[in-house]
Amino acid sequence: MPARHEPIFDRYSVWRLLKESIDGNRGWKQAWRKPEPKARYDVVIVGGGGHGLATAHYLASVHGITNVAVVEKGPIGLGNSGRNTTIVRSNYLLPSNIRFYEYSLRLWEGLERELNYNVMMSQRGQLSLFHSASERDAAVRRGNSMLIQGVDAVLLDREAVRAMLPFIAMDNPMFPILGGLLQPRGGTARHDAVVWGFARAANRRGVDILEHCEVTGIRCESGRVVGLETTRGFIGAGKVGIAVAGNTSQLAAMAGLRLPIETHLLQAFVSEAIKPLIGCVINFGAGHFYISQSDKGGLVFGGALDGYNSYSQHGNLPLVEHLMSAGVSMVPALSRLRVLRQWAGMMDMTMDGSPFICRTSIEGLYLNGGWCYGGFKATPGAGWCFAYTIAKNEPHPLNADLTIDRFFEGRMIDEAGVGPKPWAQ
Protein backbone atom coordinates (compact mmCIF):
# COMPACT_ATOMS: atom_id res chain seq x y z
CA MET A 1 0.00 0.00 0.00
CA PRO A 2 1.44 3.39 -0.92
CA ALA A 3 1.48 5.92 1.89
CA ARG A 4 -1.37 8.41 1.95
CA HIS A 5 0.65 11.53 1.10
CA GLU A 6 2.70 9.91 -1.58
CA PRO A 7 2.24 11.21 -5.11
CA ILE A 8 2.18 8.25 -7.46
CA PHE A 9 5.00 9.69 -9.60
CA ASP A 10 7.37 9.55 -6.60
CA ARG A 11 7.23 5.77 -6.53
CA TYR A 12 10.14 3.79 -7.89
CA SER A 13 9.17 1.55 -10.79
CA VAL A 14 10.37 0.43 -14.17
CA TRP A 15 8.15 3.11 -15.78
CA ARG A 16 9.73 5.77 -13.61
CA LEU A 17 13.17 4.51 -14.61
CA LEU A 18 12.25 4.73 -18.30
CA LYS A 19 10.77 8.21 -17.92
CA GLU A 20 13.83 9.51 -16.04
CA SER A 21 16.24 7.97 -18.54
CA ILE A 22 14.46 9.87 -21.32
CA ASP A 23 14.33 13.12 -19.29
CA GLY A 24 18.03 13.02 -18.40
CA ASN A 25 17.44 11.87 -14.80
CA ARG A 26 16.42 15.36 -13.69
CA GLY A 27 13.26 14.30 -11.86
CA TRP A 28 14.76 12.23 -9.02
CA LYS A 29 14.19 13.82 -5.63
CA GLN A 30 16.00 13.56 -2.35
CA ALA A 31 14.90 10.30 -0.71
CA TRP A 32 14.32 11.96 2.68
CA ARG A 33 14.07 15.54 3.96
CA LYS A 34 16.63 17.20 6.25
CA PRO A 35 14.27 18.99 8.65
CA GLU A 36 15.03 21.17 11.66
CA PRO A 37 14.07 19.54 14.97
CA LYS A 38 10.60 20.37 16.27
CA ALA A 39 10.20 21.32 19.93
CA ARG A 40 8.36 18.09 20.74
CA TYR A 41 7.53 14.72 19.23
CA ASP A 42 5.22 11.94 20.41
CA VAL A 43 8.06 9.45 19.97
CA VAL A 44 11.79 10.03 19.51
CA ILE A 45 13.95 7.10 18.44
CA VAL A 46 17.65 7.40 19.27
CA GLY A 47 19.80 5.78 16.60
CA GLY A 48 19.44 6.15 12.82
CA GLY A 49 20.51 2.67 11.85
CA GLY A 50 18.32 0.00 10.34
CA HIS A 51 16.58 -0.78 13.63
CA GLY A 52 15.73 2.83 14.53
CA LEU A 53 14.46 3.69 11.05
CA ALA A 54 12.46 0.45 10.82
CA THR A 55 10.88 1.27 14.19
CA ALA A 56 9.90 4.73 12.95
CA HIS A 57 8.49 3.25 9.75
CA TYR A 58 6.33 0.69 11.56
CA LEU A 59 5.21 3.26 14.17
CA ALA A 60 3.85 5.33 11.28
CA SER A 61 2.61 2.58 8.97
CA VAL A 62 1.16 0.07 11.47
CA HIS A 63 0.23 2.24 14.46
CA GLY A 64 -0.52 5.57 12.79
CA ILE A 65 1.94 7.47 15.02
CA THR A 66 3.58 9.96 12.65
CA ASN A 67 4.82 12.72 14.97
CA VAL A 68 8.08 10.82 15.25
CA ALA A 69 11.77 11.76 15.01
CA VAL A 70 14.82 9.58 14.55
CA VAL A 71 17.95 11.25 15.96
CA GLU A 72 21.38 10.12 14.81
CA LYS A 73 24.77 11.48 15.88
CA GLY A 74 26.31 11.11 12.40
CA PRO A 75 24.79 10.41 9.00
CA ILE A 76 22.30 7.53 9.03
CA GLY A 77 23.40 3.94 8.52
CA LEU A 78 27.13 4.39 9.17
CA GLY A 79 27.28 2.42 12.44
CA ASN A 80 26.68 -1.29 12.59
CA SER A 81 24.11 -1.07 9.78
CA GLY A 82 26.97 -0.32 7.42
CA ARG A 83 29.43 -2.74 9.04
CA ASN A 84 27.72 -6.12 9.02
CA THR A 85 28.09 -9.07 6.64
CA THR A 86 24.52 -8.78 5.30
CA ILE A 87 23.34 -12.28 6.23
CA VAL A 88 19.66 -13.02 6.74
CA ARG A 89 18.49 -16.29 8.37
CA SER A 90 16.33 -17.71 11.15
CA ASN A 91 18.09 -21.00 12.01
CA TYR A 92 17.99 -20.72 15.78
CA LEU A 93 17.56 -23.40 18.43
CA LEU A 94 15.45 -21.92 21.22
CA PRO A 95 11.74 -21.30 20.57
CA SER A 96 11.77 -17.60 21.63
CA ASN A 97 14.57 -16.88 19.20
CA ILE A 98 13.16 -18.97 16.33
CA ARG A 99 9.74 -17.33 16.56
CA PHE A 100 11.20 -13.83 16.55
CA TYR A 101 13.79 -14.35 13.80
CA GLU A 102 11.34 -16.29 11.61
CA TYR A 103 8.86 -13.43 11.83
CA SER A 104 11.68 -11.11 10.84
CA LEU A 105 12.60 -13.33 7.89
CA ARG A 106 8.99 -13.26 6.69
CA LEU A 107 9.05 -9.47 6.82
CA TRP A 108 12.28 -9.58 4.78
CA GLU A 109 10.51 -11.66 2.16
CA GLY A 110 7.95 -8.90 1.58
CA LEU A 111 10.17 -5.93 2.38
CA GLU A 112 10.79 -4.66 -1.15
CA ARG A 113 7.07 -4.39 -1.84
CA GLU A 114 6.45 -2.85 1.58
CA LEU A 115 9.14 -0.18 1.14
CA ASN A 116 9.00 0.26 -2.64
CA TYR A 117 12.78 -0.10 -2.52
CA ASN A 118 15.15 -2.72 -3.89
CA VAL A 119 16.95 -4.15 -0.85
CA MET A 120 18.49 -6.88 -3.04
CA MET A 121 17.07 -9.65 -0.89
CA SER A 122 18.60 -12.88 -2.17
CA GLN A 123 17.47 -16.16 -0.61
CA ARG A 124 20.44 -18.13 -1.76
CA GLY A 125 20.50 -20.50 1.23
CA GLN A 126 22.54 -20.64 4.42
CA LEU A 127 24.52 -23.81 5.06
CA SER A 128 26.14 -24.69 8.44
CA LEU A 129 28.70 -27.48 8.10
CA PHE A 130 29.39 -30.14 10.73
CA HIS A 131 32.59 -32.09 11.23
CA SER A 132 31.95 -34.69 13.92
CA ALA A 133 29.20 -37.02 15.11
CA SER A 134 28.34 -34.77 18.03
CA GLU A 135 28.14 -31.71 15.79
CA ARG A 136 25.85 -33.70 13.53
CA ASP A 137 23.59 -34.49 16.50
CA ALA A 138 23.47 -30.80 17.40
CA ALA A 139 22.59 -29.91 13.79
CA VAL A 140 19.78 -32.50 13.71
CA ARG A 141 18.43 -31.15 16.99
CA ARG A 142 18.52 -27.60 15.70
CA GLY A 143 16.89 -28.65 12.41
CA ASN A 144 14.09 -30.43 14.24
CA SER A 145 13.58 -27.46 16.53
CA MET A 146 13.23 -25.26 13.42
CA LEU A 147 10.82 -27.65 11.68
CA ILE A 148 8.58 -27.78 14.76
CA GLN A 149 8.28 -23.96 14.58
CA GLY A 150 7.45 -24.10 10.86
CA VAL A 151 10.89 -22.97 9.63
CA ASP A 152 12.58 -24.65 6.67
CA ALA A 153 15.59 -26.86 7.42
CA VAL A 154 17.27 -29.56 5.34
CA LEU A 155 19.95 -31.94 6.59
CA LEU A 156 22.56 -32.56 3.89
CA ASP A 157 24.90 -35.53 3.93
CA ARG A 158 28.51 -35.46 2.80
CA GLU A 159 27.79 -36.17 -0.84
CA ALA A 160 25.09 -33.51 -1.04
CA VAL A 161 27.53 -30.93 0.39
CA ARG A 162 30.22 -32.04 -2.07
CA ALA A 163 27.80 -31.68 -5.00
CA MET A 164 26.70 -28.25 -3.82
CA LEU A 165 30.19 -26.89 -3.01
CA PRO A 166 32.72 -28.63 -5.30
CA PHE A 167 35.51 -26.25 -4.24
CA ILE A 168 35.40 -27.13 -0.56
CA ALA A 169 38.03 -29.25 1.25
CA MET A 170 35.99 -32.28 2.34
CA ASP A 171 38.84 -34.29 3.82
CA ASN A 172 40.75 -31.86 5.98
CA PRO A 173 42.52 -34.27 8.38
CA MET A 174 41.38 -32.40 11.48
CA PHE A 175 37.98 -31.18 10.30
CA PRO A 176 36.50 -33.55 7.70
CA ILE A 177 33.09 -32.38 6.50
CA LEU A 178 30.36 -34.88 7.37
CA GLY A 179 27.44 -32.83 6.14
CA GLY A 180 25.53 -29.65 6.81
CA LEU A 181 22.25 -28.09 7.91
CA LEU A 182 20.78 -25.94 5.16
CA GLN A 183 18.17 -23.22 5.52
CA PRO A 184 17.12 -22.66 1.89
CA ARG A 185 15.27 -19.41 2.71
CA GLY A 186 18.34 -17.86 4.34
CA GLY A 187 20.58 -15.60 2.30
CA THR A 188 21.77 -12.02 2.03
CA ALA A 189 20.40 -8.50 1.50
CA ARG A 190 22.04 -5.20 0.67
CA HIS A 191 22.69 -3.57 4.06
CA ASP A 192 22.81 0.07 2.90
CA ALA A 193 19.67 -0.32 0.83
CA VAL A 194 17.78 -1.56 3.89
CA VAL A 195 18.68 1.63 5.77
CA TRP A 196 17.86 3.89 2.82
CA GLY A 197 14.63 2.03 2.10
CA PHE A 198 13.37 2.38 5.67
CA ALA A 199 14.50 6.03 5.83
CA ARG A 200 12.66 6.88 2.63
CA ALA A 201 9.53 4.98 3.66
CA ALA A 202 9.48 6.55 7.15
CA ASN A 203 10.08 10.02 5.69
CA ARG A 204 7.16 9.60 3.27
CA ARG A 205 4.87 9.05 6.24
CA GLY A 206 6.07 12.22 7.98
CA VAL A 207 8.87 10.99 10.23
CA ASP A 208 11.68 13.54 10.79
CA ILE A 209 15.16 12.06 10.34
CA LEU A 210 17.56 14.30 12.29
CA GLU A 211 21.14 13.55 11.30
CA HIS A 212 24.18 15.02 13.13
CA CYS A 213 22.09 15.25 16.28
CA GLU A 214 23.90 13.54 19.14
CA VAL A 215 22.07 12.80 22.35
CA THR A 216 23.97 14.18 25.37
CA GLY A 217 21.39 13.53 28.06
CA ILE A 218 18.02 11.96 28.80
CA ARG A 219 15.77 14.26 30.83
CA CYS A 220 13.45 12.51 33.28
CA GLU A 221 10.93 13.98 35.70
CA SER A 222 9.52 11.89 38.58
CA GLY A 223 10.41 8.58 36.97
CA ARG A 224 9.15 9.53 33.53
CA VAL A 225 11.11 10.52 30.44
CA VAL A 226 10.26 14.00 29.12
CA GLY A 227 12.84 14.57 26.39
CA LEU A 228 16.40 14.50 25.17
CA GLU A 229 19.30 16.93 25.45
CA THR A 230 21.02 16.91 22.06
CA THR A 231 23.71 18.81 20.20
CA ARG A 232 20.83 20.49 18.31
CA GLY A 233 19.04 21.56 21.49
CA PHE A 234 16.45 20.04 23.77
CA ILE A 235 13.83 17.87 22.07
CA GLY A 236 10.69 17.06 24.05
CA ALA A 237 9.35 13.53 23.75
CA GLY A 238 6.33 11.64 24.96
CA LYS A 239 8.24 8.39 24.57
CA VAL A 240 11.88 7.61 23.81
CA GLY A 241 13.17 4.43 22.18
CA ILE A 242 16.86 3.55 22.31
CA ALA A 243 18.22 1.64 19.28
CA VAL A 244 21.95 2.33 19.39
CA ALA A 245 23.53 -1.12 19.57
CA GLY A 246 27.21 -0.75 20.45
CA ASN A 247 26.61 2.32 22.61
CA THR A 248 23.57 1.06 24.53
CA SER A 249 25.36 1.10 27.90
CA GLN A 250 26.28 4.79 27.45
CA LEU A 251 22.75 5.82 26.47
CA ALA A 252 21.18 3.80 29.29
CA ALA A 253 23.65 5.29 31.78
CA MET A 254 22.27 8.75 30.90
CA ALA A 255 19.01 7.54 32.40
CA GLY A 256 20.75 5.89 35.35
CA LEU A 257 20.38 2.32 34.08
CA ARG A 258 23.15 -0.30 34.28
CA LEU A 259 22.63 -3.14 31.80
CA PRO A 260 23.84 -6.74 31.37
CA ILE A 261 25.78 -5.71 28.25
CA GLU A 262 29.44 -5.46 27.24
CA THR A 263 30.66 -3.92 23.99
CA HIS A 264 32.96 -6.12 21.91
CA LEU A 265 34.56 -6.04 18.47
CA LEU A 266 33.57 -8.16 15.50
CA GLN A 267 35.66 -8.01 12.36
CA ALA A 268 34.63 -8.53 8.75
CA PHE A 269 36.56 -8.74 5.49
CA VAL A 270 36.01 -8.39 1.75
CA SER A 271 38.29 -9.94 -0.87
CA GLU A 272 38.97 -8.71 -4.37
CA ALA A 273 36.10 -9.41 -6.79
CA ILE A 274 36.08 -12.72 -8.62
CA LYS A 275 33.64 -14.53 -10.91
CA PRO A 276 30.77 -16.38 -9.17
CA LEU A 277 32.23 -19.03 -6.86
CA ILE A 278 30.14 -19.27 -3.69
CA GLY A 279 26.42 -19.55 -4.36
CA CYS A 280 25.15 -19.60 -0.77
CA VAL A 281 26.20 -18.51 2.71
CA ILE A 282 28.54 -21.10 4.26
CA ASN A 283 29.25 -21.42 7.95
CA PHE A 284 32.35 -23.46 8.85
CA GLY A 285 31.54 -25.49 11.96
CA ALA A 286 35.10 -26.27 13.03
CA GLY A 287 35.97 -22.73 13.96
CA HIS A 288 33.93 -19.61 13.78
CA PHE A 289 34.06 -18.62 10.12
CA TYR A 290 31.37 -17.78 7.58
CA ILE A 291 31.53 -16.62 3.99
CA SER A 292 29.34 -15.49 1.12
CA GLN A 293 29.86 -13.71 -2.18
CA SER A 294 28.47 -10.26 -2.84
CA ASP A 295 26.81 -9.38 -6.13
CA LYS A 296 29.91 -7.33 -7.00
CA GLY A 297 31.97 -10.53 -6.73
CA GLY A 298 33.91 -9.89 -3.53
CA LEU A 299 33.94 -12.64 -0.95
CA VAL A 300 32.53 -11.33 2.33
CA PHE A 301 33.63 -13.18 5.44
CA GLY A 302 33.96 -12.96 9.18
CA GLY A 303 34.10 -15.01 12.33
CA ALA A 304 34.44 -14.73 16.07
CA LEU A 305 34.74 -11.70 18.37
CA ASP A 306 38.16 -10.27 19.15
CA GLY A 307 37.28 -11.23 22.70
CA TYR A 308 37.74 -8.19 24.97
CA ASN A 309 35.68 -5.04 25.63
CA SER A 310 36.30 -2.44 22.94
CA TYR A 311 34.75 0.60 21.27
CA SER A 312 37.67 1.09 18.88
CA GLN A 313 35.87 -0.12 15.71
CA HIS A 314 39.10 -1.67 14.43
CA GLY A 315 40.12 -5.25 15.01
CA ASN A 316 43.36 -6.87 16.03
CA LEU A 317 45.73 -9.24 14.23
CA PRO A 318 45.48 -12.52 16.21
CA LEU A 319 41.90 -12.90 15.10
CA VAL A 320 42.79 -12.04 11.51
CA GLU A 321 45.26 -14.92 11.48
CA HIS A 322 42.74 -17.28 13.08
CA LEU A 323 40.05 -16.38 10.58
CA MET A 324 42.25 -16.66 7.53
CA SER A 325 43.48 -20.10 8.63
CA ALA A 326 39.90 -21.29 9.22
CA GLY A 327 38.90 -19.96 5.80
CA VAL A 328 41.77 -21.62 3.99
CA SER A 329 41.08 -24.92 5.81
CA MET A 330 37.57 -24.87 4.37
CA VAL A 331 38.20 -23.35 0.93
CA PRO A 332 41.90 -23.78 0.00
CA ALA A 333 41.45 -21.53 -3.06
CA LEU A 334 41.04 -18.56 -0.69
CA SER A 335 44.81 -18.54 -0.19
CA ARG A 336 45.15 -17.10 -3.74
CA LEU A 337 42.93 -14.11 -3.02
CA ARG A 338 43.85 -10.73 -1.63
CA VAL A 339 41.82 -9.03 1.06
CA LEU A 340 40.66 -5.60 -0.06
CA ARG A 341 39.00 -4.29 3.06
CA GLN A 342 38.81 -5.11 6.74
CA TRP A 343 36.76 -3.38 9.39
CA ALA A 344 35.11 -3.97 12.77
CA GLY A 345 31.78 -3.15 14.35
CA MET A 346 30.83 -2.70 18.01
CA MET A 347 28.64 -5.51 19.29
CA ASP A 348 26.27 -5.17 22.21
CA MET A 349 27.11 -8.55 23.75
CA THR A 350 24.57 -9.62 26.38
CA MET A 351 25.07 -12.07 29.21
CA ASP A 352 23.08 -14.83 27.48
CA GLY A 353 23.63 -13.96 23.81
CA SER A 354 20.03 -12.85 23.18
CA PRO A 355 18.70 -9.32 22.59
CA PHE A 356 16.37 -6.90 24.40
CA ILE A 357 13.19 -5.34 23.03
CA CYS A 358 11.42 -4.14 26.13
CA ARG A 359 10.24 -1.44 28.48
CA THR A 360 12.65 -0.16 31.11
CA SER A 361 12.18 0.85 34.75
CA ILE A 362 11.68 4.43 33.54
CA GLU A 363 8.22 5.26 32.28
CA GLY A 364 8.23 6.08 28.57
CA LEU A 365 11.78 4.83 27.96
CA TYR A 366 12.11 1.72 25.78
CA LEU A 367 15.12 -0.36 24.91
CA ASN A 368 16.11 -2.14 21.71
CA GLY A 369 19.65 -3.49 22.02
CA GLY A 370 21.93 -6.33 22.96
CA TRP A 371 21.92 -7.72 19.43
CA CYS A 372 25.27 -9.48 19.80
CA TYR A 373 26.09 -10.27 16.18
CA GLY A 374 22.52 -10.99 15.10
CA GLY A 375 21.25 -7.48 14.53
CA PHE A 376 21.15 -7.18 10.75
CA LYS A 377 18.82 -10.12 10.08
CA ALA A 378 16.58 -8.84 12.86
CA THR A 379 16.16 -5.35 11.33
CA PRO A 380 12.53 -5.51 10.12
CA GLY A 381 11.38 -7.82 12.93
CA ALA A 382 13.02 -5.72 15.63
CA GLY A 383 11.56 -2.53 14.16
CA TRP A 384 8.11 -4.11 14.01
CA CYS A 385 8.22 -5.46 17.59
CA PHE A 386 9.82 -2.31 19.01
CA ALA A 387 7.17 -0.14 17.34
CA TYR A 388 4.46 -2.37 18.84
CA THR A 389 6.05 -2.22 22.30
CA ILE A 390 6.33 1.58 22.17
CA ALA A 391 2.86 2.18 20.72
CA LYS A 392 1.01 -0.19 23.09
CA ASN A 393 3.35 0.19 26.10
CA GLU A 394 3.48 -3.60 26.31
CA PRO A 395 5.48 -6.23 24.43
CA HIS A 396 4.11 -8.26 21.55
CA PRO A 397 4.17 -12.05 22.23
CA LEU A 398 7.07 -12.26 19.76
CA ASN A 399 9.32 -10.17 22.02
CA ALA A 400 7.70 -10.87 25.40
CA ASP A 401 10.72 -12.96 26.45
CA LEU A 402 13.33 -10.42 25.28
CA THR A 403 13.33 -8.44 28.53
CA ILE A 404 16.06 -7.29 30.92
CA ASP A 405 14.07 -8.91 33.74
CA ARG A 406 14.77 -12.37 32.39
CA PHE A 407 18.09 -12.26 34.26
CA PHE A 408 16.30 -11.64 37.57
CA GLU A 409 13.79 -14.36 36.86
CA GLY A 410 16.25 -17.03 35.70
CA ARG A 411 14.69 -17.24 32.22
CA MET A 412 17.84 -16.67 30.20
CA ILE A 413 17.63 -17.35 26.46
CA ASP A 414 21.08 -18.89 26.28
CA GLU A 415 21.37 -20.14 22.73
CA ALA A 416 25.05 -21.05 23.20
CA GLY A 417 24.77 -22.18 26.84
CA VAL A 418 28.12 -20.73 27.90
CA GLY A 419 27.14 -18.79 31.02
CA PRO A 420 27.38 -15.05 31.71
CA LYS A 421 30.46 -14.41 29.56
CA PRO A 422 29.61 -11.91 26.83
CA TRP A 423 32.88 -12.53 24.99
CA ALA A 424 32.04 -16.25 24.65
CA GLN A 425 28.50 -16.02 23.27
Next chain:
Amino acid sequence: MLLIHCPYCGARAQDEFHYRGDANVERPAPHAGQKAFYDFVYARDNPRGWHVEWWHHYAGCRRWVKIERNTVTHEIRTVKGPTQDTR
Protein backbone atom coordinates in the same frame (compact mmCIF):
# COMPACT_ATOMS: atom_id res chain seq x y z
CA MET B 1 48.27 -6.97 18.71
CA LEU B 2 48.15 -6.08 22.40
CA LEU B 3 51.50 -6.30 24.17
CA ILE B 4 50.91 -7.21 27.80
CA HIS B 5 53.72 -6.69 30.34
CA CYS B 6 53.05 -9.62 32.65
CA PRO B 7 54.47 -8.77 36.11
CA TYR B 8 55.86 -12.32 36.34
CA CYS B 9 57.02 -13.08 32.76
CA GLY B 10 57.69 -9.72 31.07
CA ALA B 11 56.30 -8.45 27.75
CA ARG B 12 54.15 -11.05 26.02
CA ALA B 13 51.72 -11.07 23.08
CA GLN B 14 47.98 -11.15 23.78
CA ASP B 15 47.79 -14.64 22.21
CA GLU B 16 49.22 -16.05 25.44
CA PHE B 17 46.32 -14.67 27.46
CA HIS B 18 42.62 -15.37 27.84
CA TYR B 19 40.31 -12.48 28.60
CA ARG B 20 38.37 -13.01 31.83
CA GLY B 21 36.22 -9.89 32.08
CA ASP B 22 35.58 -6.86 34.29
CA ALA B 23 37.80 -6.88 37.41
CA ASN B 24 35.79 -4.26 39.28
CA VAL B 25 32.85 -6.51 40.14
CA GLU B 26 33.06 -7.95 43.62
CA ARG B 27 31.25 -10.95 44.99
CA PRO B 28 28.66 -9.78 47.53
CA ALA B 29 28.14 -11.29 50.97
CA PRO B 30 26.22 -14.59 50.87
CA HIS B 31 22.97 -13.03 52.13
CA ALA B 32 23.24 -9.74 50.28
CA GLY B 33 20.09 -10.50 48.31
CA GLN B 34 19.07 -11.05 44.71
CA LYS B 35 19.70 -7.51 43.47
CA ALA B 36 23.31 -7.57 44.72
CA PHE B 37 23.94 -10.92 43.05
CA TYR B 38 22.29 -9.74 39.83
CA ASP B 39 24.68 -6.78 39.79
CA PHE B 40 27.65 -9.07 40.45
CA VAL B 41 26.84 -11.71 37.84
CA TYR B 42 25.19 -9.71 35.06
CA ALA B 43 25.26 -5.90 35.26
CA ARG B 44 28.34 -4.14 33.93
CA ASP B 45 29.52 -0.52 33.64
CA ASN B 46 30.90 -1.28 30.14
CA PRO B 47 32.86 2.00 30.09
CA ARG B 48 33.98 3.81 26.96
CA GLY B 49 37.53 4.56 28.11
CA TRP B 50 39.57 3.07 30.97
CA HIS B 51 38.55 -0.43 31.99
CA VAL B 52 40.03 -2.66 34.71
CA GLU B 53 39.92 -6.27 33.61
CA TRP B 54 41.21 -9.78 34.26
CA TRP B 55 43.42 -11.64 31.80
CA HIS B 56 44.63 -15.20 32.42
CA HIS B 57 48.21 -15.88 31.29
CA TYR B 58 47.34 -19.44 30.32
CA ALA B 59 50.31 -19.97 27.97
CA GLY B 60 52.81 -18.47 30.42
CA CYS B 61 52.86 -18.35 34.21
CA ARG B 62 49.15 -19.33 34.34
CA ARG B 63 48.44 -16.54 36.81
CA TRP B 64 45.64 -14.03 36.52
CA VAL B 65 46.70 -10.43 35.98
CA LYS B 66 44.70 -7.25 36.44
CA ILE B 67 45.05 -4.85 33.53
CA GLU B 68 43.97 -1.26 33.11
CA ARG B 69 43.23 -0.83 29.39
CA ASN B 70 41.52 1.85 27.33
CA THR B 71 38.56 0.42 25.41
CA VAL B 72 38.79 3.10 22.71
CA THR B 73 42.54 3.23 22.02
CA HIS B 74 43.57 -0.20 23.40
CA GLU B 75 46.38 1.50 25.35
CA ILE B 76 47.43 -0.50 28.43
CA ARG B 77 48.30 1.68 31.46
CA THR B 78 49.02 -0.82 34.21
CA VAL B 79 49.40 -4.59 34.59
CA LYS B 80 49.35 -5.88 38.16
CA GLY B 81 49.09 -9.10 40.09
CA PRO B 82 45.63 -10.09 41.30
CA THR B 83 46.07 -8.85 44.87
CA GLN B 84 47.77 -5.56 44.02
CA ASP B 85 45.76 -2.36 43.83
CA THR B 86 45.34 -1.04 40.30
CA ARG B 87 45.91 2.55 41.30
